[in-house]
Amino acid sequence: MLLRDGEFKTKLNGITHWIRVAGSENNTIPLVVLHGGPGGNHYVFERTIGPLLSNSRTVIYYEQRGCGRTSKPSDDTNYSIDLLVEDFKSLLRWLDVKKVDLLGYSFGGELALEIAHATSEEINKIVLSGPSLINTEINKMVQITGFCSVVDHQMYRQMQDVLNKGLNIDETYNKFWELVDSKSVDLLLFQNQDISKKNRKMWEESNLENTGLMLKALQKNPVAIPLLERLKDINHQSIIITGVFDRNTGIPISTLIHKELRSSEIILFNNSAHFPELEEPEKFNGTVQEFLDRGEEL
Template identity: 50%
Template sequence: MFKENGEYQVTINGISHWVKVEGIERGTTPVVVIHGGPGGNHYVFERTAGSMIAMERTIIYYEQRGCGRTDKPEDDGAYKISHLVADFKEFHRLFGWEKVDLLGYSFGAELALEIANTLPHTVNRLVLSAPSMIQSPLQKLVQIAGFASVGATGIGSGATIDEAYQVLWNHADTAMVDKLLFQDPSLAAMNRKWWEESDLVNTGLMMRALEDDSSRPSLEERLSDIPHSALILVGTFDRNTGIPVASLIHDRLQHSTLTILSKSAHFPDIEESEVFTQYVCSFLR
């Protein structure tokens, strides 16, 4: 369907989705980039590692339902994994690719794993950058420790993991979140500027739907069923999902390589764009 680079609005399952194509002239297996959040957008990735990867690969961006430049569903609860995977299935069918590579970052990496598990014949290879595992208590522990490491206080003695997690996120201001997510303050400021420039508004509806989805089987228990070759990238200073979550995923997948980038936190695509791009392109070759 796509014959030219550019931005498109494409109706998928009744919702107008924002789509962008770069590097169509490369003629490679498309790399479909899946953003995080949950509830984020691609605005920053387009301007950092994305533009560099497009020098070698064909890249297809799309923003998930209710995110960024894509319209929201009528039902505020229609943000479960089943909805997101169904959107990808229709996206893939509509454009007629046999297989695509998936590059997901943060929650986008988790969604890429869900897609690979549910629709294995649509996926060639996986790149998982700072992958999340929303259902795993381990991730909450990583974030609690991460907040403590950057100076957050206020957790009462005897608090449960869930209580401590909620207290920290409820009281975290912009400066504290930037410290959690970035090692370089100047790049945190640049990222924040781009978020504001993109008019990013995260309603929290997707996170709420994902946390409330008790019918979703544990991804952790299904990782060993995923046969695809995967590259996992994580920053040494990632205090949000971190090396523990990346290692858990690496240990469970059938065929994965874990690479730790030495100068970045949760966004190696921003803090080490060139190194990140080199690893991604080398793997996809």
């Protein structure tokens, strides 16, 4: 198709997906943005950092199956990395372009790497912002430690009681998420709590809900060979943008990914936690634009 700005609903791999094109007049390699969650949406991104990016690039938003404004599969368990990759391949056919760049934030960064591994020829460059490795113990330990570092004294004592039970990492992780409230989650995800309030307000006004079904399915049916063991096969030029205060995935996960990728660099954002695109949008936009405009060599 000839790319033109607008919102579209089209069936990809049997699921009606929401897609939005912005900045088509820039006629650049399309930058496909992959949202996090798992189970999130693009509502906040397209109203904050998105317009900065589409001022000079062609930006493609799409929401994954069962997410945001995209239809749910008829079977609540019909989520997997393989299915998400197949959905993306259908998106590429719909776009009818030779190459795309990828920008994935949080779980979207993990998905971007899975897509690049599976569809190498169609991917040009990769931008990862606070990427996750959701089924790894280290990612869970980062969040466990992160919560302990930000919650109030009363909540910390409850968490200490959980830690003293001698549970395994998965059990501890699940108990922590049962304990925490929205304030604790905001403290985990954001360094600037004024930004977190604006983010939460937009979450509420969107009326878009994360059902939790995708996360549950991905945790129950992990990929056969962990992504971390396949990253060495990804040759694309990549940058990893990480907030130094990211307590959700952060420097440990970004470092692991960076060590395994063949052509990557880490760029630290000194005033951000998990969402540098929201806490330092101008710097984020400049970093992404410079990287995508750059020549072939890192």
